Amino acid sequence: MKMLQINDLHVSVLHKPILCGVELTIKAGEIHAIMGPNGSGKSTLANILAGREGYQVTGGKLLFQGDNLLGMAPEERSRAGIFLSFQNPVEIPGVSNARLLKEAFNAHQRHQQLPEMDALRFRDYLQSRSQQLGLPADWLLRAVNVGFSGGEKKRNELLQMMVLAPRLAILDELDSGLDIDALAVVAAGINALRDGQRCMLLITHYSRLLQQVVPDHIHVLIDGRIVLSAGAELAVLLEERGYGWLSERVQ
Amino acid sequence: MAVGEGTMNNSLQTYQSQWNERLPALPGCKLLSWRAARQKSMERLLQIGLPTQKMETWKYTSGKLLSQRGYTLPDPACLGLDPEDLSPYLLEQQESNRLVFVNGLVAPFLSKLHDLPPGVRVESLAKVVNNAPDEWEPYLEQFLTGPDQGFSELNHALWADGAFVYLPEGSRLEKPLQLLFLTTTSQNPMMTLPWNLIIAGGNSQAVLVESYATLGQAIHFTNSYTSLVLGDKAQMRHLLLLGESPFAHHVGTLQCTQTMGSRLHSQLFSIGGKITRQDLHVTLAGTEAECSLDGLFFAKGEQHMDFHSAIHHTHSTTRSQQLYKGILDEQARGIFNGLVHVPSGVEQTQSQQTTANLLLSDRAEIDAKPQLEINSNAVQCSHGATVGSLDPEALFYLQSRGIDFATARTLLIHGFAEELLQRFSPASVREWIERSFHFGGVHA
Numbered sequence: 001m002k003m004l005q006i007n008d009l010h011v012s013v014l015h016k017p018i019l020c021g022v023e024l025t026i027k028a029g030e031i032h033a034i035m036g037p038n039g040s041g042k043s044t045l046a047n048i049l050a051g052r053e054g055y056q057v058t059g060g061k062l063l064f065q066g067d068n069l070l071g072m073a074p075e076e077r078s079r080a081g082i083f084l085s086f087q088n089p090v091e092i093p094g095v096s097n098a099r100l101l102k103e104a105f106n107a108h109q110r111h112q113q114l115p116e117m118d119a120l121r122f123r124d125y126l127q128s129r130s131q132q133l134g135l136p137a138d139w140l141l142r143a144v145n146v147g148f149s150g151g152e153k154k155r156n157e158l159l160q161m162m163v164l165a166p167r168l169a170i171l172d173e174l175d176s177g178l179d180i181d182a183l184a185v186v187a188a189g190i191n192a193l194r195d196g197q198r199c200m201l202l203i204t205h206y207s208r209l210l211q212q213v214v215p216d217h218i219h220v221l222i223d224g225r226i227v228l229s230a231g232a233e234l235a236v237l238l239e240e241r242g243y244g245w246l247s248e249r250v251q
Numbered sequence: 252m253a254v255g256e257g258t259m260n261n262s263l264q265t266y267q268s269q270w271n272e273r274l275p276a277l278p279g280c281k282l283l284s285w286r287a288a289r290q291k292s293m294e295r296l297l298q299i300g301l302p303t304q305k306m307e308t309w310k311y312t313s314g315k316l317l318s319q320r321g322y323t324l325p326d327p328a329c330l331g332l333d334p335e336d337l338s339p340y341l342l343e344q345q346e347s348n349r350l351v352f353v354n355g356l357v358a359p360f361l362s363k364l365h366d367l368p369p370g371v372r373v374e375s376l377a378k379v380v381n382n383a384p385d386e387w388e389p390y391l392e393q394f395l396t397g398p399d400q401g402f403s404e405l406n407h408a409l410w411a412d413g414a415f416v417y418l419p420e421g422s423r424l425e426k427p428l429q430l431l432f433l434t435t436t437s438q439n440p441m442m443t444l445p446w447n448l449i450i451a452g453g454n455s456q457a458v459l460v461e462s463y464a465t466l467g468q469a470i471h472f473t474n475s476y477t478s479l480v481l482g483d484k485a486q487m488r489h490l491l492l493l494g495e496s497p498f499a500h501h502v503g504t505l506q507c508t509q510t511m512g513s514r515l516h517s518q519l520f521s522i523g524g525k526i527t528r529q530d531l532h533v534t535l536a537g538t539e540a541e542c543s544l545d546g547l548f549f550a551k552g553e554q555h556m557d558f559h560s561a562i563h564h565t566h567s568t569t570r571s572q573q574l575y576k577g578i579l580d581e582q583a584r585g586i587f588n589g590l591v592h593v594p595s596g597v598e599q600t601q602s603q604q605t606t607a608n609l610l611l612s613d614r615a616e617i618d619a620k621p622q623l624e625i626n627s628n629a630v631q632c633s634h635g636a637t638v639g640s641l642d643p644e645a646l647f648y649l650q651s652r653g654i655d656f657a658t659a660r661t662l663l664i665h666g667f668a669e670e671l672l673q674r675f676s677p678a679s680v681r682e683w684i685e686r687s688f689h690f691g692g693v694h695a
């Protein structure tokens with residue numbers, strides 16, 4: 001079953017074209033990875049999927065489970081099952097992780113016409129999730145990402161993903177800033193969510209993550225176009241040779 | 252304006268004739284000294300007048316206040332209020348002590364004062380002054396200190412009642428004491444002028460909650476004045492909750508004199524009123540005296556809130572801290588002016604002043620400014636003022652987790668206030684504040 005379908009997507013920022021005809025289809029159960037040089041448009045694609053403002057979609061189609069994403073507000077996309085792990089998660093002073101997770105989780109429950117979880121049960125649920133990720137006890141009481149190290153912010157994104165259990169997880173450089181042990185924890189978390197119903201889009205610069213979360217397909221994005229798609233073995237090749245040879249091929 | 256019927260407008264002559272008419276019946280006036288004090292305030296008022304736009308510290312607010320209609324002084328009529336009517340305004344802790352005033356006069360049947368520690372007095376000031384005027388003469392002094400300002404003089408000339416709280420040396424109030432000032436709807440809009448006198452003896456400790464509310468949507472004017480005297484090493488937490496009707500005008504002063512080693516923690520929360528002006532004057536008149544002033548205000552619609560603090564470090568080794576946060580929506584207007592004064596020869600003082608403001612609309616406005624008058628070099632002093640709006644990145648982040656826009660906005664606003672909110676206690680007060688945060692979304 002096709003979960004995500006992107007056809008001939010064109011996106012500009014301030015009249016500057018960033019994505020120029022992206023084609024991508026992700027089926028249920030699949031993991032796709034996107035690699036590519038800095039500034040090639042990877043985060044732009046992730047943001048467009050999550051519904052961030054400030055971009056002009058100048059052409060193409062974006063379908064999630066058959067629905068047109070372009071007409072949906074960010075919160076509607078989230079409730080439909082899309083989750084973006086941000087490359088640079090924002091700090092939110094005065095709003096605790098527990099608070100955010102509770103509001104988000106209950107919004108998802110309401111959307112699915114399921115009962116909200118009561119405060120006590122939800123606290124236990126959160127605690128077991130955060131223990132699973134090896135997070136300290138006071139984590140849930142701390143303000144969202146405030147004063148968190150780069151790696152801690154990434155783990156916090158993963159915690160949110162695990163609580164919301166998305167159908168499409170877009171992980172924008174979830175691995176950058178993580179130490180080797182943390183990467184293993186994160187990879188285990190991602191793999192735990194992996195099943196035949198869900199799909200993922202991993203954006204990364206390194207093959208290390210892709211060795212632990214083995215993707216079905218790897219795509220290379222250069223200058224807003226997917227110039228090459230191949231199997232998991234491509235990661236090692238890219239790590240050895242970089243993108244230069246591909247850029248030349250594009251030109 | 253029918254003066255004889257007790258209506259007055261904002262002209263000094265009508266205040267004066269009201270005063271002439273009422274003086275003999277006002278508290279303390281059987282005694283020459285109290286009479287003289289009222290007389291003095293009236294004369295001073297006639298001399299200086301009510302604040303005008305020409306006065307720097309009143310430039311934003313005087314015009315709005317003075318362009319208003321006339322007000323009636325309340326008559327001591329018996330009001331058929333039920334204790335039930337009070338419940339939205341009470342600290343939830345049923346057992347907490349309270350002294351309630353309705354339309355400026357004490358309401359003994361609505362008050363509840365039990366198991367006060369020995370020697371602690373919580374009474375109607377009018378009663379105290381009428382019953383034993385000599386005993387309390389020393390505190391007449393309190394009339395004469397504080398801001399030289401028309402509205403305070405008006406209060407001092409015409410006050411009819413208020414709270415009298417006396418904590419003897421070493422005493423300790425275990426439970427918060429609430430002083431509740433309620434105004435009801437009436438045919439003619441009322442002006443109430445409570446004067447509160449709170450004396451905390453050496454080493455005493457207490458938490459006081461002074462709250463102002465309106466029953467219904469009345470138009471009225473509260474002109475309040477609270478005098479606090481903190482003895483050596485006394486510790487006082489004073490909460491001021493301003494939650495009057497959206498048609499009310501409120502001009503209030505908190506005047507505090509602190510001696511050696513005493514500590515004042517003032518916590519203000521303002522959400523009500525159409526026009527609010529609150530002054531806080533603290534004099535750190537003893538070594539090691541310390542005050543910390545917290546303020547949180549939330550204004551929307553056409554609300555106008557003006558806060559002026561003045562901290563006078565008259566002694567060395569005194570410390571002050573201020574954190575004021577304003578949230579302004581729609582066309583609301585906010586003002587924060589914080590004066591810190593350190594005269595020459597006073598050393599090793601510390602003062603910190605921070606004001607942060609959140610504008611939720613293009614039409615909302617804030618004027619926040621520190622005003623430092625430091626004439627000494629041996630001081631540590633810092634100040635900062637910020638104005639911002641909601642972070643669109645943070646809004647998107649929350650929305651991307653499935654939270655709708657309105658709730659996301661509420662969470663961020665609440666997050667802005669959180670640092671101050673969590674300092675409010677007892678929990679019942681914090682809950683009351685959170686309930687009154689009607690952001691049109693989920694309560695955070």
Ligand SMILES: Nc1ncnc2c1ncn2[C@@H]1O[C@H](COP(=O)(O)OP(=O)(O)OP(=O)(O)O)[C@@H](O)[C@H]1O
Nearest residue numbers: 013018036037038039040041042043044045054087
């Ligand atoms: N809001 C914006 N305003 C201006 N330029 C933008 C904006 N957003 C993205 N761009 C530009 O679009 C291009 C693609 O950016 P994007 O963040 O998608 O790159 P990326 O592939 O994720 O890079 P990296 O690997 O460094 O994360 C860059 O040149 C960037 O400067």
Ligand SMILES: [Mg+2]
Nearest residue numbers: 042043044087
């Ligand atoms: Mg990027």
